[in-house]
Amino acid sequence: MTDLDAPRATYDLLLARLGELWLKGRNRNDFYDRLKRNLQGSMSAELRGVQVQGSHGRVFVKLTDPADLDRALAICRDTPGLSSVSPVQRVPTDLAGIERAAVELVQTEWGGVEGTFAVEAKRTFKQFPLTSPQIARQLGGVIQDATARPVDLSQPALKLGVEVNEDRTHLWTHTQPAPGGLPVGSAGRVMLLLSGGIDSPVAGYLAQKRGAALDAVYFHSPPFISAQSRDKVEALARRLATRQNGLRLHVVHFTEIQKAIKAAGGDRLTVLLYRRFMYRIAARLAKRRKCRALCTGENLGQVASQTLENLTVVDRLTELLTLRPLITFDKLEIMDIARRIGTYDTSVLPYDDCCTLFVPRNPAIKASLKSIERAERHLEVEALVEQALAATEEVRLGADGQPMVAGE
Amino acid sequence: MDLIYLDNAATTPLDPAVAEGLAERHRTLYGNPGSSHPVGRAAGRALDAARARLARRLGGEAGQVVFTSGGTESLGLALLGGAGDTPARVAISAVEHSAVVEAASHLARWGWQVDVVPVDAVGRVTPAALDAAIDRDTRLVAVMLANNEIGTINDVPALAATVRAKAPRAKLVVDAVQAFGKVPFSVATLGADCVAVTAHKIHGPKGVGALWTRATLRPVMRGGGQEFGLRGGTPSAPLAWALAEAADRMPGGMDGVTALRDRLWAAVRAALPAARLTGPAFDDGRLGNNLHLCIPGLPSEPLLNALAEAGVCASAGSTCSKGRFSRTLSALGRTKDEGAWLRLTPGRFNTAAEMDEAARRLARAVEALRAVYD
Numbered sequence: 001m002t003d004l005d006a007p008r009a010t011y012d013l014l015l016a017r018l019g020e021l022w023l024k025g026r027n028r029n030d031f032y033d034r035l036k037r038n039l040q041g042s043m044s045a046e047l048r049g050v051q052v053q054g055s056h057g058r059v060f061v062k063l064t065d066p067a068d069l070d071r072a073l074a075i076c077r078d079t080p081g082l083s084s085v086s087p088v089q090r091v092p093t094d095l096a097g098i099e100r101a102a103v104e105l106v107q108t109e110w111g112g113v114e115g116t117f118a119v120e121a122k123r124t125f126k127q128f129p130l131t132s133p134q135i136a137r138q139l140g141g142v143i144q145d146a147t148a149r150p151v152d153l154s155q156p157a158l159k160l161g162v163e164v165n166e167d168r169t170h171l172w173t174h175t176q177p178a179p180g181g182l183p184v185g186s187a188g189r190v191m192l193l194l195s196g197g198i199d200s201p202v203a204g205y206l207a208q209k210r211g212a213a214l215d216a217v218y219f220h221s222p223p224f225i226s227a228q229s230r231d232k233v234e235a236l237a238r239r240l241a242t243r244q245n246g247l248r249l250h251v252v253h254f255t256e257i258q259k260a261i262k263a264a265g266g267d268r269l270t271v272l273l274y275r276r277f278m279y280r281i282a283a284r285l286a287k288r289r290k291c292r293a294l295c296t297g298e299n300l301g302q303v304a305s306q307t308l309e310n311l312t313v314v315d316r317l318t319e320l321l322t323l324r325p326l327i328t329f330d331k332l333e334i335m336d337i338a339r340r341i342g343t344y345d346t347s348v349l350p351y352d353d354c355c356t357l358f359v360p361r362n363p364a365i366k367a368s369l370k371s372i373e374r375a376e377r378h379l380e381v382e383a384l385v386e387q388a389l390a391a392t393e394e395v396r397l398g399a400d401g402q403p404m405v406a407g408e
Numbered sequence: 409m410d411l412i413y414l415d416n417a418a419t420t421p422l423d424p425a426v427a428e429g430l431a432e433r434h435r436t437l438y439g440n441p442g443s444s445h446p447v448g449r450a451a452g453r454a455l456d457a458a459r460a461r462l463a464r465r466l467g468g469e470a471g472q473v474v475f476t477s478g479g480t481e482s483l484g485l486a487l488l489g490g491a492g493d494t495p496a497r498v499a500i501s502a503v504e505h506s507a508v509v510e511a512a513s514h515l516a517r518w519g520w521q522v523d524v525v526p527v528d529a530v531g532r533v534t535p536a537a538l539d540a541a542i543d544r545d546t547r548l549v550a551v552m553l554a555n556n557e558i559g560t561i562n563d564v565p566a567l568a569a570t571v572r573a574k575a576p577r578a579k580l581v582v583d584a585v586q587a588f589g590k591v592p593f594s595v596a597t598l599g600a601d602c603v604a605v606t607a608h609k610i611h612g613p614k615g616v617g618a619l620w621t622r623a624t625l626r627p628v629m630r631g632g633g634q635e636f637g638l639r640g641g642t643p644s645a646p647l648a649w650a651l652a653e654a655a656d657r658m659p660g661g662m663d664g665v666t667a668l669r670d671r672l673w674a675a676v677r678a679a680l681p682a683a684r685l686t687g688p689a690f691d692d693g694r695l696g697n698n699l700h701l702c703i704p705g706l707p708s709e710p711l712l713n714a715l716a717e718a719g720v721c722a723s724a725g726s727t728c729s730k731g732r733f734s735r736t737l738s739a740l741g742r743t744k745d746e747g748a749w750l751r752l753t754p755g756r757f758n759t760a761a762e763m764d765e766a767a768r769r770l771a772r773a774v775e776a777l778r779a780v781y782d
Contacts, residue, residue, distance in 0.1 A: 226712075262780060
């Protein structure tokens with residue numbers, strides 16, 4: 001980081017830009033409204049008095065306290081549907097005023113650091129007396145006169161952005177990337193199979209990034225799995241909840257099913273039998289919650305249950321589409337995303353996973369559907385599923401990620 | 409369902425009388441003991457009084473008692489503050505608390521050689537083992553008075569004699585966190601140079617402990633020169649009072665609690681004949697509140713979870729070593745696979761009825777798990 005990387009001036013306004021592609025479609029207004037609602041929700045959950053406003057395919061975030069700038073930027077960087085965000089200065093559209101603001105902003109942001117600069121200007125107000133290149137040249141000249149610093153159009157140390165609208169003009173020197181993608185919820189709802197590991201929260205995030213809103217289901221197996229492991233999953237769910245103004249976490253009590261599989265001698269098929277029950281239960285919850293797909297953190301070849309053969313054995317169970325955003329990722333790629341979205345440190349806390357319970361050292365690598373179905377004949381599948389569903393708890397997490405208490 | 413708290417070795421419930429007195433003193437004794445005005449001097453007097461009282465209880469002098477935030481800080485001050493500039497040898501027993509182990513690892517980074525003294529089958533450091541691990545270059549020795557996991561009490565006076573004979577320049581640092589208030593001792597007879605204690609293991613508040621020391625130490629936390637220049641930071645007169653008060657409210661021996669522990673063990677053994685005691689026999693130098701056992705054929709974690717679900721608060725061993733197998737049990741040559749390891753530590757606020765009920769709940773939990781694992 002150079003000294004120019006963090007904004008220094010005082011700002012109370014952010015300009016967030018939209019992922020461009022979806023602006024053209026017929027759903028444009030729905031998407032736009034949803035994005036603004038999502039962003040307003042995320043901002044309000046943390047910061048007081050923030051207002052999100054839209055105008056001309058832009059989103060403005062108005063802060064009541066400039067000290068909130070860093071958090072507000074961080075929220076924008078984490079909001080799917082936005083492509084980038086800048087803290088901006090807003091002045092009336094008047095050339096003398098724009099010139100003054102440009103010099104002042106550049107001087108503040110520069111501090112004592114040496115360096116070149118460039119101006120990038122754009123006007124949406126076509127009646128403005130100068131064209132976009134003329135605005136850039138004019139402001140460049142004024143800044144050069146005031147600061148005696150050289151212009152460098154190819155690799156400037158500092159870049160001033162200017163956008164001239166009819167009655168107001170925005171200026172900025174810092175632009176940070178946002179995730180892109182689509183506003184969460186614009187693609188409908190999916191049911192995420194969430195564990196305490198590294199992968200599934202990342203899968204959930206990637207589905208959110210493409211517009212899916214999440215419900216999450218967690219399979220808990222007391223007393224074989226500790227209450228801390230459940231707390232950990234709730235902590236991961238909170239990280240996903242803040243991106244979509246709240247989330248429902250379904251906690252399925254899986255103990256009886258695991259005991260039944262062990263008693264029936266699940267043996268080398270144990271994990272696959274577990275996973276088939278998980279899919280069945282998740283699909284039933286998905287239907288109840290009108291989710292259009294399941295979403296998992298499965299990854300080709302990562303563990304024995306994730307060979308093509310074994311994935312097929314679970315995939316055949318439900319007619320529901322299953323999203324597997326991580327299917328071809330390398331573990332290191334997944335870990336990178338987990339670090340970026342802030343789930344990694346929670347995921348690597350020690351925890352026990354119900355999939356490792358009662359599991360033999362040599363699980364089946366290539367199970368056949370026939371052998372699985374044979375093993376399931378010894379189990380009261382439907383009764384076990386019903387029983388687990390009946391004992392399922394629903395934890396509602398709010399836009400701030402905290403559990404919601406009745407009446408709130 | 410009523411919770412039964414049997415994890416007093418991890419921490420204890422606050423004695424209501426201490427809680428009340430503490431709340432009152434937080435209101436009235438808010439002064440900075442270093443200030444010269446009446447409010448500051450009132451706090452200063454209270455701090456001095458607490459120091460004198462605690463010193464009496466420890467069998468030492470007031471000028472040798474440094475208030476700290478607790479056991480870990482006291483041990484850190486003794487070991488890091490007691491290490492001279494020239495790297496030498498430090499010996500610690502194989503069953504020390506993380507506070508000692510981590511301080512010793514830190515010394516290793518300064519170039520010190522860390523010697524680990526093995527323990528016998530019940531977790532005790534023998535003079536012979538200590539003798540073999542130290543020499544004239546040993547400048548620091550750390551042994552605990554009573555072990556936090558299995559309650560083994562060391563013969564510290566005998567170990568001190570070994571240190572004097574074999575490593576005369578060494579400071580002997582004693583972790584008395586678990587023993588304080590439960591085993592009668594006096595720093596005068598222990599023969600140690602530094603003794604660490606804390607309030608929260610004796611029904612006092614978390615956040616205050618003390619180090620008794622007759623050695624020359626250097627501060628680890630520097631600042632305003634408080635606590636004889638050994639610990640910078642505004643001292644809390646209310647917390648210092650609470651430590652002294654909690655100590656004085658402990659009966660000294662543990663007769664009542666020992667009776668509870670014995671009753672619990674009898675009830676557990678009746679319900680679960682397979683359960684085996686870990687560590688020394690009850691009459692062979694063991695903390696009166698410590699019961700540690702192994703139930704063969706089951707893993708630890710599910711049993712602890714099931715007990716928690718049944719409202720019995722217990723632990724497998726040290727709370728401060730989450731996720732790893734116990735260092736103490738490893739030092740005894742025991743392994744994770746032997747069975748479910750369970751530490752049950754009653755305290756002054758438990759009842760006999762709770763012991764019987766806890767044994768019943770334990771038996772039920774074991775039975776339910778056996779149905780799955782057998």
